[in-house]
Amino acid sequence: MISPPTSVPPTTAEPTVEERDERKWVQAHSTTPPTREGTRGVWKVEVPPSQWHISQIQLSQLLHHRLSTLWAEIVPAGTTRLHGLWLGKGPCAGVLVSTELLEGEARVTTLLPHVPSALYFEREVREMFGVEFAEAPDTRPLLLHLSHPAPPFRAPASPNPQDPVSYTFLPTEGEGLYEIPVGPVHAGIIEPGQFRFQVLGEQILNLEVRLGFTHKGTERLFENRTPAQGLPLAESVSGDSSVAGAMAYLEAVEPVLGIRPSEGTQRARGLLLEAERVAFLLGDVSGISMDVGYAAGAAQANVLRQEAYSWLESLTGSRLGRSTLSVGGLYRPLPARALEGLSLRARALSDATRELLEHLDERSSVVDRIHDTGQISREVARNLALVGPVARASGIDGDVRRDRPYGPYREVDVRVALRSAGDVEARLQVKGAEILEACRLVEKFLDGGALDVPRSPETSDPLASGEGMGIVEAPRGELVVAVRLGKDSRVLRVHFRDPSYLNWPAIEYAVRGNIVPDFPLCNKSLNLSYSGFDR
């Protein structure tokens, strides 16, 4: 049996210096006895509102933790609870800082400029919950483009919003400077968003991204559903990686319900997660290839991508692996016919991908376009708290599968690809290596033992309640889901922090000093999810 996901791993060794420092800090700052329940072993620290910003700036500057997510929820009596999740290195390193704001006193001090990655979080919490962040440098709306009578989480039954809110892009002026407005409807088959470029000649001086166009109020739709009823929504936060979305949600929900999926279930999930990663990342190889004008490479990548989607289809019935993961297991077992020969196909796909990557690497016309293009320095990556392959291409060594093993990844070793150049080439290399590694993991899960899946229970304890957290490595990087289940196990609050939420600002840095025609290339190499951001 797999150990309960919420428990703290047995301390076999002496605590490290970092662990001691963290424990000391936690004990010194929490107003209530600190616990590690329901947070994947991360310390829960309650602070008074006046300490909200100070405590987190300390976590950043003293303990060198990074802000993973920040969210709010309304608890009965109109009180707002704010949470900031700070993660460190090590399987349980991290602190969840929480504070409680009484009705009418919804005000704390901003984490900016000390924590640059807090910007979007604070703007969202401000518009959705009416929490004011004193001294905030930017209070423009983020996801809401139309005026709402009250912050949406405070007014559950507001009608369709109508009037546009005012929004100003950062102004620029100067001789010879011009702006290029783009979007929200883009030229490709992609999601909507607005880009405003400020350009001198061909060179991009500044890019500002405006998102929110696909905001669907998804998090509020979870409310009052049973955990199982929330799954279709979890799969539709960012639909091109829906298996990962379901996994993150289940990682949060299952421990609260007291459910421990069997090892066979976890292996089966691991197989699907890695198959999805293969298909997803091949799309990035195709996109980069296409945007340097090398259509042959793109076509070949899409041939391989089709193969990966055909795995998912034969395993789950759905090309995107939809409606397969269930609370406690899988909705239906993986068909034996689909598993047969899959190992060989994974090996063959891996070989073909390697060949394609080598081929691209030998094309000077490709390399010339991607080398040095769209650079994101390690420092910027750290300051923005970037995650996933994008961060790994800028020298940030982190992968949830290896660092905080969950579900299927407790059984396997994940080899993490790392580059330091931070350009499109490095991102292509990291993503390429991750395809090969995912193919290897597919084989591992297939060889790791039976993939038997017991027909899952809806819930083992229909009255279970409490909070849970899922932290997984989606194809785009660290994905965090926080849930609170009420007395009858119904969802009170779900918070989805897509990896793209942290990574979106990266594009504004990546394109600086680049020429306009390289923007699509930078964009493809980052492959950011609009829907994941907007929800």
Place this chain on the structure above:
Amino acid sequence: MSTSEDPGKEAQDQGQHSRPTARASPLSEVFGPVVTGPYPLSPADPSRLGARTPVHSRDRCEGSGECVRVCPTEAITVEGRGEEVTFQLDYGRCIFCRRCVDVCPTGALTASPQFELATLQRDDLRLMHSRKREVAPSPPPSQLWEETRQRVSRLFGGSLAVREVDAGSCNGCEVEVSALTWPAYDSERLGIHFVASPRHADALLVTGPVTANMRLALEKTYRATPAPKFVLAVGACGISGGPFRGSPEILGGVGSVVPVQVFVPGCPPRPEALLYGFWLALGKLEQKLHRKGLEVPAGASRGGRPSSGETPKSGPEHGSTDAP
């Protein structure tokens, strides 16, 4: 990677309308397997298709209502029990999750790989089992292939330019729409290709539940598209709002903002289902011309524009045409 064991045999047997394709090409004899899938030149191999579509057998249904209980999008209603049962399934809401199939106690609901589900009327997506569903049966794929190509040729001069508009989707539909351009589906075989601007598009393919934030952009994109034009509403979200139904931040489907000619259900619809939707849309357009007494040049040469003004491609026309 899908190899074909019978490269194009069937297609070549179709007679004069057939034309060699990648799949049918004798090149495959020399250069190995061809990656482009058979549909719609010949039927898709059902053994390669996931069975996701819930199909209801009237004879077996006893009206337990279990399906209604588990359906995440309220796509099913059941009234009465036993002999008197009325079962209704709305493919426009269905996300093809098969939960209903899993729980059906009598086996009345089964999962099928069928994907030719698109309709011209929203109502036709509601399968109601106290009356027979009045939908013309799908033609054999080879006919679909030939008719699509002919219609693209006659109506749009051999090239149907499509503009994709994501009106707030989860981006799952985008995977399948862009797959139409992959070697596996290669919609350009049929003259269907995607363009970067609505200004020179013939059709809009719209996904997503239409978020409040995208409404204006969708309206403007529609207006910017010159007539004649048609709109495909794609996916459960594009038809009904799908899993996002009930959110105040969405309008609940493309039809609530612009006129829709074809509804393509799915979550997301597979690329073959989109091709089927295009065939349907083109057929409707042709019928419309017939009704107006306009002759569509039957044997228009491939790739040539119609000679006279039968298919007027005038300047931008503002949203008044093509009401469903």
